[in-house]
Amino acid sequence: MGAVTVAGRSVPVGCGLSMFDPIYLGRDEYGRPVYVRLIYKNLLSGGEPGSGKSTLINAICCHAALCADARLVLFDGKWVELGQYEDVADKFVGPDLADAIVTLKRLQRVLDNRYAWLRAQGRRKIVASDHLSVIVAVVDELAYFSATVGAKQDQEEFSTLLRDLVARGRACGVIVVAATQRPSGVDIIPASLRDIFGYRHAGRCTTADSSDLVLGRGWASQGFDASAIAPEQSGVGYLLAEGGVPVLMKTPWMSDGQIEAVVDYAAWTRRTDTIPDPAQIAEVVSIKEAA
Numbered sequence: 001m002g003a004v005t006v007a008g009r010s011v012p013v014g015c016g017l018s019m020f021d022p023i024y025l026g027r028d029e030y031g032r033p034v035y036v037r038l039i040y041k042n043l044l045s046g047g048e049p050g051s052g053k054s055t056l057i058n059a060i061c062c063h064a065a066l067c068a069d070a071r072l073v074l075f076d077g078k079w080v081e082l083g084q085y086e087d088v089a090d091k092f093v094g095p096d097l098a099d100a101i102v103t104l105k106r107l108q109r110v111l112d113n114r115y116a117w118l119r120a121q122g123r124r125k126i127v128a129s130d131h132l133s134v135i136v137a138v139v140d141e142l143a144y145f146s147a148t149v150g151a152k153q154d155q156e157e158f159s160t161l162l163r164d165l166v167a168r169g170r171a172c173g174v175i176v177v178a179a180t181q182r183p184s185g186v187d188i189i190p191a192s193l194r195d196i197f198g199y200r201h202a203g204r205c206t207t208a209d210s211s212d213l214v215l216g217r218g219w220a221s222q223g224f225d226a227s228a229i230a231p232e233q234s235g236v237g238y239l240l241a242e243g244g245v246p247v248l249m250k251t252p253w254m255s256d257g258q259i260e261a262v263v264d265y266a267a268w269t270r271r272t273d274t275i276p277d278p279a280q281i282a283e284v285v286s287i288k289e290a291a
């Protein structure tokens with residue numbers, strides 16, 4: 001829980017959420033609330049533009065922003081998709097592939113250090129009582145870094161580093177949430193990468209093949225086809241949990257103003273500065289006056 005220190009006394013101000021808690025992502029077709037536990041998992045969202053990927057990511061980012069045990073690392077090729085969270089992010093990567101690669105390498109170092117720490121204790125994964133921050137790396141839009149900007153070699157390096165993060169991060173508290181509006185080319189979501197995302201979310205897709213590219217081969221022919229979602233059903237998509245059956249659900253819509261309010265509050269709970277000791281303020285004033 002966050003705290004503000006007043007004259008040496010700590011006053012709790014956080015809302016007490018944790019990344020170990022289930023995260024509210026919306027309601028299913030029967031009106032039941034849908035929660036996911038992202039800890040030890042990753043999430044991939046794919047769908048055509050306007051299908052509701054950002055809405056889903058907003059639900060996760062707002063939860064993470066309000067968690068005292070979460071640190072956000074954001075990758076946003078457009079600046080504006082995740083830009084509202086910049087004040088609560090440890091690192092914000094804009095449309096800069098080189099910066100994205102450096103940041104992923106730093107996260108890889110965190111992974112290595114955390115595994116060395118776990119190994120020294122003969123353990124396999126972190127738990128809430130370790131009080132280690134959960135790092136939530138959010139990538140929107142995946143294809144921008146993996147297939148659009150920069151040299152092929154750099155795009156491949158980005159994809160390799162991201163794959164490592166997705167594959168190894170879960171047990172040591174590094175979670176990847178990635179979105180793409182181009183679930184169409186094997187270069188953007190190769191099956192080997194897709195299959196290691198514990199949660200996969202398909203918003204409306206243009207074809208049944210694109211839907212399968214996100215959810216996994218075969219689901220469309222069994223009736224779980226995101227290309228059958230009507231264009232006017234923004235925010236509706238299929239959410240698949242590893243080993244389960246896709247659930248048709250709708251994400252909760254938040255306006256920019258609502259997000260701003262949450263982020264403002266979250267930023268306040270995350271402040272590391274404290275209200276200065278009144279005695280020190282008086283001292284500064286007296287020095288100024290003396291001058």
Ligand SMILES: Nc1ncnc2c1ncn2[C@@H]1O[C@H](COP(=O)(O)OP(=O)(O)OP(=O)(O)O)[C@@H](O)[C@H]1O
Nearest residue numbers: 048049050051052053054055181234235251252253
């Ligand atoms: N749950 C929802 N309820 C109502 N409207 C929604 C919902 N989700 C999305 N929308 C509408 O759809 C629009 C596009 O949603 P969103 O930005 O989440 O899509 P996207 O898939 O991220 O698009 P892009 O790929 O272009 O970034 C929103 O501006 C909003 O008008």
